[in-house]
Amino acid sequence: MQKILIVGASKGIGAAIASLAQTNCRIISLSRSPPADDIPEHYPCDVLNDPLPSIEGALAGLVYCPGSINLKPFSSMKSEDFRNDLELNLIGAVRCLKHYQSNLQAADSASVVLFSSVAVQTGLAYHALVSASKGAVEGLTRALAAEWAPKIRVNAIAPSLTNTGLAERLLRDDSKKEAAAARHALKRIGEPEDIAQMAVFLLSDKASWITGQVLHVDGGMSVIK
Ligand SMILES: NC(=O)c1ccc[n+]([C@@H]2O[C@H](COP(=O)([O-])OP(=O)(O)OC[C@H]3O[C@@H](n4cnc5c(N)ncnc54)[C@H](OP(=O)(O)O)[C@@H]3O)[C@@H](O)[C@H]2O)c1
Helix, strand or coil, rough: EEEEEEECHHHCCHHHHHHHCCCCEEEEEEEEECCCCCCCEEECCCCCCCCCEEEECCCCEEEEEECCCCCCCCCCCCCHHHHHHHHHHHHHHHHHHHHHHHHHHCCCCCCEECCCCHHHHCCCCCCHHHHHHHHHHHHHHHHHHHHHHHHCEEEEECCCCCHHHHHHHCCCCCHHHHHHHHHCCCCCCCHHHHHHHHHHHCCCCCCCCCCCEEECCCCCCCCCC
């Protein structure tokens, strides 16, 4: 069975990816808290502060899920806020990609899935932090896709608001949920499985001619007004 490393399989979208992908892949999980699902190989690790564990053999896939949604007016954002968001969204991914590059290269072919946000394609007020840090992730996606082709494909998924712990503050009550659903052409917010289906597709051979792309899984939010 091919091995897939999911950084952030303990909850949210990463947990949904693990549960869909584990039918035909061996999932390796890395996060600070343990995954809820029964994943045989889990490494407790903070990707920003701890040494990354070594993994034996080839990795056919790497998914990096840690990310942030810090929304506020630009006037109250500090430089430090931008550094922190870049650290989690970009530098953490860079650390993992550098550390596991040789495992990815050891596979016949491999697929990397990173996470952007609808807020890069679409200008949204109060989203400067997420837009800037995820914009960097999109740049990294295209540059690495060029550098690592043809053996390793690198793509990013840009979700809109999705029902996970990360989005909890934005979905606290029914009125917030209804307002958020109404902003999307498809009249609902995302569920972790909506995003996980795209990740599993990108990890699979069915996506073997797709690299350097940002896939928008967003209920139409980025293009339909
Ligand atoms: N949810 C949304 O509305 C939404 C919208 C647009 C984009 N996105 C992006 O989609 C991705 C997944 O989002 P999500 O909603 O599933 O997030 P989530 O519910 O917060 O899950 C994030 C995962 O990453 C792990 N993680 C976070 N910090 C970590 C660290 N320092 N070291 C190791 N693991 C860490 C968490 O596990 P532990 O806490 O156990 O470490 C968790 O498993 C993110 O990049 C996010 O920015 C989400």
